[in-house]
Amino acid sequence: MNGNQLGDTLRELRLQKNMNQKQIAMDLNLSAQAYSNYECGKRFPSPDILCRMARYHGVTLDELLSTGLRPKQSDPFETLPPEYQQVIRSYHELPFDKQRIILDLLTVLKEQP
Numbered sequence: 001m002n003g004n005q006l007g008d009t010l011r012e013l014r015l016q017k018n019m020n021q022k023q024i025a026m027d028l029n030l031s032a033q034a035y036s037n038y039e040c041g042k043r044f045p046s047p048d049i050l051c052r053m054a055r056y057h058g059v060t061l062d063e064l065l066s067t068g069l070r071p072k073q074s075d076p077f078e079t080l081p082p083e084y085q086q087v088i089r090s091y092h093e094l095p096f097d098k099q100r101i102i103l104d105l106l107t108v109l110k111e112q113p
Helices: 003-016 021-027 032-040 047-057 061-065 082-093 096-111
Strands: none
Touching (some): 003 032, 047 061
């Protein structure tokens, strides 16, 4: 795989989230320049960064590194009631550290009588 193929996949995944490069870079704890270089195919990320990217986008490394294996998917939440969709989408838009806070809060609330 070359950097251009990965860059195309990263761009597609970013656009599916309706985010810009700077937003994705911040969520992944990267500089905007580094992320831009990955998406433009100028540099190839380390294995650690590849794993973070795959986890962030909810794809496997195979899907991230393979071209054409990630067709545009239908909305997996469309069959849920609107209020559930809103909660799930809001959660997925949060950076990892804030998602962890939400999960911790849910644990505390479940333990209360």
